[in-house]
Amino acid sequence: xxxxxxxxxxxxxxxxxxxxxxxxxxxxxxxxxxxxxxxxxxxxxxxxxxxxxxxxxxxxxxxxxxxxxxxxxxxxxxxxxxxxxxxxxxxxxxxxxxxxxxxxxxxxxxxxxxxxxxxxxxxxxxxxxxxxxxxxxxxxxxxxxxxxxxxxxxxxxxxxxxxxxxxxxxxxxxxxxxxxxxxxxxxxxxxxxxxxxxxxxxxxxxxxxxxxxxxxxxxxxxxxxxxxxxxxxxxxxxxxxxxxxxxxxxxxxxxxx
Numbered sequence: 001x002x003x004x005x006x007x008x009x010x011x012x013x014x015x016x017x018x019x020x021x022x023x024x025x026x027x028x029x030x031x032x033x034x035x036x037x038x039x040x041x042x043x044x045x046x047x048x049x050x051x052x053x054x055x056x057x058x059x060x061x062x063x064x065x066x067x068x069x070x071x072x073x074x075x076x077x078x079x080x081x082x083x084x085x086x087x088x089x090x091x092x093x094x095x096x097x098x099x100x101x102x103x104x105x106x107x108x109x110x111x112x113x114x115x116x117x118x119x120x121x122x123x124x125x126x127x128x129x130x131x132x133x134x135x136x137x138x139x140x141x142x143x144x145x146x147x148x149x150x151x152x153x154x155x156x157x158x159x160x161x162x163x164x165x166x167x168x169x170x171x172x173x174x175x176x177x178x179x180x181x182x183x184x185x186x187x188x189x190x191x192x193x194x195x196x197x198x199x200x201x202x203x204x205x206x207x208x209x210x211x212x213x214x215x216x217x218x219x220x221x222x223x224x225x226x227x228x229x230x231x232x233x234x235x236x237x238x239x240x241x242x243x244x245x246x247x248x249x250x251x252x253x254x255x256x257x
Contacts, residue, residue, distance in 0.1 A: 042061075
């Protein structure tokens with residue numbers, strides 16, 4: 001039996017496996033197709049079995065076939081044909097398969113004289129790995145402390161901002177105690193106002209000085225009595241006005257003007 005090389009039409013070839021089954025990607029096909037168009041063929045010709053006058057099935061070279069198919073899509077004229085070896089009978093197929101197994105098997109990388117066994121490389125790397133692990137642990141602890149410090153600072157600043165934004169309570173104004181010398185003048189003024197001011201004006205001053213509604217109403221009643229008897233002292237005024245105590249009277253006098 002003698003090898004017969006031929007240039008055949010790509011459309012006359014029938015594959016026995018799909019591109020998906022072979023795991024051939026589109027990118028691989030595209031790259032190989034462009035190389036086929038550049039060189040007008042493949043360095044590994046297809047090995048085919050003739051099944052008709054112009055019909056063939058693939059014995060070996062599916063990748064080359066699918067690359068040629070893609071080349072034909074890219075350029076129908078230049079990619080129309082592909083080079084191949086053709087087996088004319090089933091008996092010849094076995095011989096082709098033996099050659100494929102022998103000559104087209106993937107080459108295994110040979111070990112070089114200077115190659116270092118993987119186990120030795122790993123052993124040599126252990127000290128470095130341990131050192132890196134220790135450094136990573138130290139860095140982790142350092143960053144952990146830094147983060148904790150920052151969290152404490154942020155917490156303190158937040159508290160300070162919250163405290164500074166709280167409204168400051170105004171101190172309650174306490175009535176200024178009246179000096180005895182002034183007290184007499186104020187009492188005289190008060191008694192004069194009670195006896196002589198128009199009722200509406202008197203009641204307004206009493207409210208302004210902090211008198212309760214009950215006290216104001218009772219003062220109004222006293223003033224409206226006919227004939228009205230003038231008030232001659234603070235003590236008698238307290239006795240005449242129901243609901244008025246000394247404490248309230250002092251408060252009114254402190255605010256009287």
